[in-house]
Amino acid sequence: MKKILILICALCSMSAMAQDIIIKQNGDEIQCKLLEVGSEEIKYKRWTNLNGPTFIEERDDVFMIKYENGEKDVFGVKPTAQQNATLNSSQAVTLSSLRYDKDSESGLVSGGKEIPTNYAQSIMGNDWNDFVHFKEKREKGKHLLVWGIICRGLSTGTTIAGICTEEIPFFAVSGGLRLTSTTLMATGIVNMAKGQHGCRRLVEQHTSQPTGFNPEFDFGIGANAISLRISF
DSSP: OHHHHHHHHHHHHHHHHTOEEEEETTSOEEEEEEEEEOSSEEEEEETTOTTSOOEEEEGGGEEEEEOTTSOEEEOOSOOOHHHHHHSOTTSOGGGTTEEEOTTSSSSEEETTEEOOHHHHHHHHGGGHHHHHHHHHHHHHHHHHHHHHHHHHHHHHHHHHHHHHHOOHHHHHHHHHHHHHHHHHHHHHHHHHHHHHHHHHHHHHTTSSSOOOOOOEEEEEEOSSOEEEEEEO
């Protein structure tokens, strides 16, 4: 009995691996058996009814195909004639519209549509961990900038209180808050810029249209001053 159960599990596992998966632009997944992947249409039979009718999907509506052997094809939005003219025959046309978007959850958009995180990870491959690192760096910089602005507001408030009360401690607190706010804002801006640049640079490696964005940073803290230089 135990051997029979093991055999059934093995057959089920092999059966599950033998199916193709069509992932549409809207995120829907279709488990199927592919019949034909053409330049305009994709023909398939649903995995739950292999003897049933043949279905057809427009290729432009498909984001990715995962084949039964584990290989993947990423399609995306159909490029314009101008984009096609700029691509080499060896380049993936479907990645020409790939862009970094700081406001999307995955950080990637294609043709104006947000790419789900699990598919974005498949596109970025080995660069995904670095991409996430730079995303988090930018987010941390944004938080530091916000805290810096809050400290600057508190500094202004304590300065006004010192002027009104003529109490020296208020001025001392105000000075400390001002220095803290300057440090936080400068560090935040640098982290945001470096994080965004890192994300764009990695995405640029997976698209055929480079952005040409190459900033350099120089940040230093001295005894009496803080310097920040960003060049593009």
